[in-house]
Amino acid sequence: MTSTGTGAVPSTMRASVLTGPRTLTVQEVPVPECASDEVVIRVAAVGVCGSDTHYFRHGRIGDFVVDAPLILGHELSGRIVAVGTEVPATRVGERVAVEPQRPCRRCRQCRAGRYNLCPDMEFYATPPVDGAFAEYCVIRTEFAHTVPDTLSDEAAALLEPLSVAITTMRKAGVVPGSSILIAGAGPIGIICAQTARAFGAARIVVSDPVAERRERALRFGATEVIDPLDTDIATAGLDVDAFVDASGAPAAVMAGIKAVGPAGRAVLVGLGSSEMPLPVEHIQNREITVTGIFRYTDTWPAAIHLAATGQVDLDALVTGRFDLEHAPEALESDLDPAGLKSVVYPVSAPASVSAPASAS
Numbered sequence: 077m078t079s080t081g082t083g084a085v086p087s088t089m090r091a092s093v094l095t096g097p098r099t100l101t102v103q104e105v106p107v108p109e110c111a112s113d114e115v116v117i118r119v120a121a122v123g124v125c126g127s128d129t130h131y132f133r134h135g136r137i138g139d140f141v142v143d144a145p146l147i148l149g150h151e152l153s154g155r156i157v158a159v160g161t162e163v164p165a166t167r168v169g170e171r172v173a174v175e176p177q178r179p180c181r182r183c184r185q186c187r188a189g190r191y192n193l194c195p196d197m198e199f200y201a202t203p204p205v206d207g208a209f210a211e212y213c214v215i216r217t218e219f220a221h222t223v224p225d226t227l228s229d230e231a232a233a234l235l236e237p238l239s240v241a242i243t244t245m246r247k248a249g250v251v252p253g254s255s256i257l258i259a260g261a262g263p264i265g266i267i268c269a270q271t272a273r274a275f276g277a278a279r280i281v282v283s284d285p286v287a288e289r290r291e292r293a294l295r296f297g298a299t300e301v302i303d304p305l306d307t308d309i310a311t312a313g314l315d316v317d318a319f320v321d322a323s324g325a326p327a328a329v330m331a332g333i334k335a336v337g338p339a340g341r342a343v344l345v346g347l348g349s350s351e352m353p354l355p356v357e358h359i360q361n362r363e364i365t366v367t368g369i370f371r372y373t374d375t376w377p378a379a380i381h382l383a384a385t386g387q388v389d390l391d392a393l394v395t396g397r398f399d400l401e402h403a404p405e406a407l408e409s410d411l412d413p414a415g416l417k418s419v420v421y422p423v424s425a426p427a428s429v430s431a432p433a434s435a436s
Contacts (some may be wrong), residue, residue: 122421
């Protein structure tokens with residue numbers, strides 16, 4: 077392993093470890109070993125995702141169950157400080173955004189280019205694989221994407237949720253002039269609105285029952301907003317080309333699909349019920365394609381371009397900043413409707429780091 081000229085990578089590091097429901101403790105743990113095709117990254121910033129909060133509060137997401145101590149966090153950026161023997165030493169010192177997954181490269185899905193569906197995938201912060209609420213992490217060299225210095229550490233970390241939005245727009249078939257309905261104005265819904273605009277959508281309708289979130293959506297790309305408690309979206313005559321659910325609410329999914337016009341598409345993104353009713357007659361009669369997304373494949377180049385050119389503003393999404401000791405507060409910050417995206421700094425937090433009370 078080749079390391080930075082300023083000293084070897086230490087054998088241990090500080091990490092925030094999930095040890096029980098709503099229980100995180102900062103511990104000294106071993107630095108992950110670096111394989112020959114991997115790089116070691118000193119973590120700069122880690123975004124908090126809805127999956128992190130699910131594991132924190134409930135200890136599971138579907139079949140993924142936390143049954144041992146786990147390090148959360150999979151939206152991250154940092155700097156390469158060491159490389160494996162197969163990786164050029166010139167990579168040491170690069171600022172990177174991490175695509176937090178390790179597919180097998182051999183299965184049918186990987187060979188078909190759908191490595192996100194690899195049955196043997198190892199994904200950050202998904203039991204039993206540790207994530208990035210830690211000072212160091214390792215990743216295969218091809219999944220450490222070099223970012224320009226014009227991107228902040230925060231923006232580089234948030235290329236991960238932007239990748240979710242890019243995958244969503246691709247599945248939704250959004251092209252210049254398209255119309256789209258997005259249910260939910262949380263972090264993913266807002267990033268989807270921005271990304272739809274970047275893809276050329278002419279009409280971007282966002283629905284959310286919270287007024288503050290609707291107002292925020294208008295600042296981030298929505299051309300109009302709807303309160304689903306006041307307007308029946310299913311019968312409002314929207315007739316959009318695409319519907320994206322970023323809420324996970326069965327009622328929103330049902331109404332959103334009914335708002336899709338002939339030959340349109342519906343993409344389910346939000347974490348919701350494992351089973352829910354669908355308007356099958358509407359889907360059949362209008363030949364609507366209904367699909368989901370599971371992570372992403374080959375999205376970081378597009379994400380870097382959209383962020384670096386200002387077509388998507390990731391820095392503006394950050395509403396809370398926390399150091400490692402206050403990771404629990406970061407994971408509870410989604411309870412504040414004024415909050416959008418919180419970021420954890422495992423090594424050194426900026427001067428503007430949030431006080432714990434900001435998440436209450």
